[in-house]
Amino acid sequence: MKLFSRALLSAIALSGLFTAASAQANEVNLYTTREPGLIQPIIEQFKTDTGINVNTVFVKDGLLERVKAEGDKSPADVLMTVDIGNLIDLVQGGITQPVESKTLTEVIPANLRGADNHWYALSLRDRVAYVAKELNIDSLTYEDFADPKWKGKVCIRSGQHPYNTALIAAMIAHNGVEATETWLEGVKANLGRKAAGGDRDVARDILGGICDIGIANAYYVGRMKNAEPGSDNHKWGQAIKVIRPTFASTKSQGTHVNISGAAVAKYAPNKDNALALLEYLVSDKAQQMYAQANYEYPVRAGVKLDPVVASFGPLKVDPLPLVEIAKHRKEASKLVDKVGFDQ
Structure with a gap:
């Protein structure tokens, strides 16, 4: 090459x-x-x-x-x-x-x-929930991350990162701008620390007790769980389980x-x-x-599939066309700033 x-x-x-x-x-x-x-x-x-x-x-x-x-x-x-x-x-x-x-x-x-x-x-690249492995839950919706019961328990990277603006854009496509703004405010209120870092930092902070759940990409878990035993990445991966959320407002029950x-x-x-x-x-x-x-x-x-990825169970993709999600990227970015999500 x-x-x-x-x-x-x-x-x-x-x-x-x-x-x-x-x-x-x-x-x-x-x-x-x-x-x-x-x-x-x-x-x-x-x-x-x-x-x-x-x-x-x-x-x-x-x-x-x-x-x-x-x-x-x-x-x-x-x-x-x-x-x-x-x-x-x-x-x-x-x-x-x-x-x-x-x-x-x-x-x-x-x-x-x-x-x-x-x-x-x-x-x-499915956007999933990282969950502390000791928690007795096996399903979540994306809307659940704004539930007050998770106050101080949610970790996520910057809302302006493309991974998250795409998810927020999907939420707009499904639920509208007003409902998504309310949801985003709820997620911000539940943050256990500032929205920052990377996806693997979500797993790190679950291990550290800073949060119980977070939103991140699934493929990082494959990297972490397959990392050298005893390494930080492996420890982070072993501290979590993966749940594939769906949108509560749709009947399709697909993951973003x-x-x-x-x-x-x-x-x-x-x-x-x-x-x-x-x-x-x-x-x-x-x-x-x-x-x-x-x-x-x-x-x-x-x-x-890799055995780690296979262990997450079948992936049912949200059938919303990606072009429909992409249409709402600018609105998503504006909402992140409007609610002060990264502050």
């Missing part, structure tokens, strides 16, 4: 050399906001199975701005990111193109891909998920290879690697 620094890639792209070298039958250029190490095993397997080399470019921030600046000379073929909002921003920014694929539409449920075929989910996903770049010089990569990423083999290496939930049905 070839790794390019931002400065080096920009220089090559401007000279036109990268584009000329990239339009080869055995190459595809992947721009990703995900740490390359998280997907490297899958990328290497793709090369082994197909003979197509993947040039991976890690773009921590400003993916949309970078590709727009490169214009029609951009060497990008595939754009990969996490969070539905970030993916929608790429589409609305005009730097993606629709691709037709029977494989992708058969594997990926309609609510987890763009209706216009501009983007596709590759893995799921966010995604990692990808799109084909508008001016992809290797469009056929880009599509081949996307189709490979939803194959049984690649989805198995997502599940076993990253502890993310596969988008493909029937894939064997």
